[in-house]
Amino acid sequence: MDSAGKTLYTFDGQTTDPLKCTTACLSAWPPLLSTQAPAVPSGVNGKLGLVTRSDINVQQVTFNDMPLYYFVQDQAPGDTKGQGVKGFNGNWMVVKAG
DSSP: OOTTSOOOEEETTOOSOGGGSOTHHHHHSOBOBOSSOOOOOTTOOSOEEEEEETTTTEEEEEETTEEOBOOTTOOSTTOOTTTTOBOSSSBEEEOOOO
């Protein structure tokens, strides 16, 4: 989850290349963007980083080298409507940080 409690996702069709999710994919799965490397919150087992998205010229946050996304149907903090969704050549999964 992000600092506001919104659920974050990766998908198993994704490599470390964020360009596997573009155009229509980004409409359903907006990326978590940042201008600086995020700090790892206490209790999180893994590494946070950044990867440059050359398609939209911004940096996307990664968890264990996997780009992170939101799901547009998640409206309230804690919603996980994207868990297990199949689409865009992959299965979308909630990030497990513990």
